[in-house]
Amino acid sequence: MYVVPEKEIAGLMTPDAAFEAIEAVFASMARRKAYNFPVVREAIGYEDALYGFKGGFDAAGLSLGLKAGGYWPNNQKHNLINHQSTVFLFDPDTGRVSAAVGGNLLTALRTAAASAVSIKYLAPKGAKVLGMIGAGHQSAFQMRAAARVHNFEKVIGWNPHPEMLTRLADTAAELGLPFEAVELDRLGSEADVIISITSAFSPLLMDSHVKGPTHIAAMGTDTKGKQELDAALVARARVFTDEVAQSISIGEAQHAIAQGLIAEEAINELGAVVTGDHEGRGDAEVTIFDGTGVGLQDLAVAHKSVEIAKQKGVALTVEI
CATH class of the missing domain: 3.30.1780.10 (ornithine cyclodeaminase, domain 1)
Structure with a gap:
């Protein structure tokens, strides 16, 4: 071996x-x-x-x-x-x-690559601003991977512990992109693509925050009870995932499912977009990739x- x-x-x-x-x-x-x-x-x-x-x-x-x-x-x-x-x-x-x-x-690399695949296929046309929610170890991998598949002009970010935002600022500088720390309401309204990568157990990004054509890669929720996004935001979006069974049980969709806001049939496989069997973004204003992580x-x-x-x-x- x-x-x-x-x-x-x-x-x-x-x-x-x-x-x-x-x-x-x-x-x-x-x-x-x-x-x-x-x-x-x-x-x-x-x-x-x-x-x-x-x-x-x-x-x-x-x-x-x-x-x-x-x-x-x-x-x-x-x-x-x-x-x-x-x-x-x-x-x-x-x-x-x-x-x-x-x-x-x-x-770390495969998690970042998964969100990057979603950005390649689901980002709105003309996306210029990347929003980062979370500044932990994985955030730098996420930002680098996103920048490899799309030409962003600016990065904005938020973290529950502001002192950690230096990681996002340093990574953006490494990529030649300006960085600005913002509150979540500004992040949701200004970012065209948002990556959330936290270990939160209550929603951070609310439905009212997100305005205009947006793609969200929700990468932090991989356990029962975790949650980064408002269930109403998930219900408003066209949702894609790596594996539907995990999305509804341990992923971001678990809460919208539990509240009866969406049905399992509303969750789509990202792989079907990759193969051309699903149109992807289509006319949806908001798309979400529920990245649960699979073996x-x-x-x-x-x-x-x-x-x-x-x-x-x-x-x-x-x-x-």
Whole structure:
């Protein structure tokens, strides 16, 4: 089997390669060539940690496997980031394990690539202003990925802890874009594309905030109870997602569904837009991508990382 250590990922998986891998797996899912396995996620009763597995099989890309890991909130005492994961790939022809790949940076890259795919296909024409809600670690990846697929002229941002906005300002400067910190009502009315990437459990962006043609990539809600968007805003929008089952159970749509504001049938697969089987934005004023994160995305970028690592001669070989 091959081993691609975490320390090698930064030199292997580029944002462009991640985007191509995620775009392809969205298409595979829409064509029913790929499917995710049920997610396992449990509090282990030690170190306040959450641990679980996400897996699946992509018959088009021949990616089979799982990502194992979770959230360790006390990792600062070990000088480690809180999210830790490893992706294990298996040979679909034989079932033998084929690779173990460091999953921490890959998770950040695949999450950013997913929102970038939604921006490519759903951003309103002439979009100029990118709005960022959240300034945590993932926000920089999100902004860079968005800027690679669309020519924005300005970035505006908000964070519940304003002192963290320097991350957004620095990333925008790196991209050659002006940045301004604003309140949420201004962000909703001025931004053409909005990325929300927080861990909120109550709505931040309200229906009344959002005015004019807008696309929102809601990337923070991936657990029961989390919420970044007003349910009325979700109900007003044309909603797309990576996987409908997750959108209605743990994604941003869970609240609008629970309140009876929308039906499951109103939620569309982003992959169908990628394949050309759905018109996408159409005449909708507001579109939302409910990015819940699925195992197939992790497998896609891990599979690509192994290919690149083998080409560059940095993949370690281990006999088991």
